[in-house]
Amino acid sequence: MPVEEVTMGTEFLKIKEVGEAKKIIKDLFNEYSPEQEKINIENSYGRVISEDIMSSIDLPLFDRSLMDGFAVKAKDTFGASDESPKKLKCIDSIEAGSYSAKTIEDGECIEISTGAPLPKGSNAIAMIEFSERQGDDVYILKSVAPNQDLALKGSDINKNKLLLEKNTFLSPDKIGVLAAQGIKELNVFKKPKIAVISTGNELVREDEELDYGKIYDTNTHSIRNATIACGADAIAKGIVKDNYLELKLRIEESLKDSDILICSGGTSAGVGDILRHVMDEMGEVIIHGVSVKPGKPTIVGLIDEKIIIGLPGNPVSALIIFYVFIAPNIRKLSGLKEVETSKIVKAKISKRIHSPKGRMEYALVQIKDDLAIPILKDSGAIASLAHADGYVKIPKTTELLDEGEEVKVALFR
Template identity: 50%
Template sequence: MGREFLHLIDISTAHKIISNLFKEIYQQKIEEVELKDAYGRILARDVKSPIDLPPFNRASRDGYAVKAEDTFKASEDNPKILECIETIEAGSIPRKKIERGCCSRISTGAPVPEGADAIIMVEYTEEKGNKILIYKSAYPNQHIALRGSDISKNDTISKKGALLSPEKIGALSAAGISKVPVIAKLKVGILSTGNELIKPSDKWSPGKIFDSNSHSIAAAVKNCGCEPKILGIVKDDYMKLYNAIQSTIKKCDILITSGGTSAGAGDILRDIIDNMGEVIIHGISIKPGKPTLIGKVDDKLVFGLPGFPVSALIIFNVLLRPYLMEFSGKSSEHKHMMDLPLAQRLHSSKGRVHYALVKIRDEKAHPILKDSGAITSLADADGYIKIPKNVEILEEGSIVKVLPFF
């Protein structure tokens, strides 16, 4: 007969313990990364512009740089005539100052020459030799992006805690910033256990199943802003698993295992963590995921998730995701939660908090009634609902809160 769980605790107690463990063990670190590698990272400090943007008075239209006063009262019937003294392309430097009665041909993005205070669009001009006929008057600063009008030197371009999106990366690049300070990623090792498991790249043989947890959990870890490390598959053998944990714990900040947590004769993870460090939680009053184990080895957290794919991913989402997100500087709140009516009656396990997969269809939450080993239930699911431990039945039409996986 298998051993009993260490001590069943409720989900709120588990959250308090995990939150305290994260605060006790982990501290955010800052690293500098190249801008080309910064997408999706979180800024660790405010970033200030080293220059004015734009860095010079810049033409925002193709046309002619003029003194605005030279164009006053210009019309199609009474054009003003100016002498064109040079052509200024984007990327070049003006060589001549604009005096009264003169203008320079200019391209969008080019520096505005000294003496000019307006751009006349080419559509309102006519060229005759070096003489330019102006058919519309201009006003001061017309079609000129003034130096520093976008952002001034030493102004903040992006604030601490900002998610580095394409538009933020573009703004930083425009200011000549090539490296940015970001929150360093936690390295999360993922180890699958079980005699029945083989890699997805291996040839299938009777009695074996392909390891799906490593890749689904790795994707979930990456979504949290952390760096996953898939560490392979280990057999249900005490010394093999012991040696695997001993060697892999050095390569990561947190270790996640899947399988080997139930209170059965063949499940050995609890004994190993007991011998290597400390088992803090073994057994949570939750469905699925009752046998979840949390321990500490070499001052690093070890999360023992159930082997069933649905159980593993739900427990990751419920118990680990909020703290990885918070540590990474990302919002841990589900931004797309939906209140929907339940499409059919659903029975729950009274006495335990129950998380049930649902599919959204016709603006209703349809329960997915498959066991926690059915991997297709994850592929079908749009999210899950939380059923309180004192609820045994949810009637059809009950309003439930659907939490998306990510």
């Protein structure tokens, strides 16, 4: 029977259930306090604000016309109609960006453009479409109410109110909100620095010779970019052979400029559990083995209070374990709210999936219309990712998902 304990390390650690592992990892990440940095609004797209931002001015900053027309005293227009227009005298004209120093007296009006400030003495806009001008005489053809077609000072937002909450992701519209307030600089969360190492004697870089028995290193590319997608600053630290000393030195060096280290490979018994041994010596192993398919040989621990993650070497397993256990925590460390951490769509399973009982399984699927089509290859099939849009979770008590069953698909992008 399959081993349910990993005993290769210096310490005995029980295989963790998925929920238990998730909680441990979450708690470890919660020990980090994200740093902040000041940036210019021009470089703010995709960043996450690190403190509540208050409005610094009223918006609008003045009573503003919402229409092209005439600024009037509303009472002067009462009773106006096509048949019995009200005649007013036009004493000035205001384009957006300028203003009139004049004050409207009874029977007067001022021509005004959309966006221009309301002149003194007036309290409404008569739309140009319901008026006729002859020289300085303006005939108002429709009665207007006080405040009609005006945006009053502060009606959008008042000064010193909460404008954007801490943890807001700066999308184009939210940046617009900042710009309207004239905000030049703002504090955002610093991107966590994450080092990515691939381990394995079988791995070569894309510019190296592919000798018999070797494979190209995939995880440096996929895990590095998945880390970037979570809002982190990911630094590729290259390939390390399954060699205790080499891995130890590379980890030491990598931790100098990183907050977190993500390794892949070197975690299963067959390669001598190199990562486990190094972590046992340099720090502490907290998780070694999770009851999950794929990805059982996952390792989590600490070195110098920095989180070290050991993903499986297999690229599909590594990516799934990353998305399920690690990505939500990195997104949170990047400042994103938890609610924004998953991109989930609902779909119906297109055909039955069998799953091993007693282990949580994550199965690759392709989305087509509202169908989730299972990709039934062994978990080592890297090219299967070419068709995969995401994965579905199959609980450990479930032995099959039936055709037509609704599932939640976590998307890769």
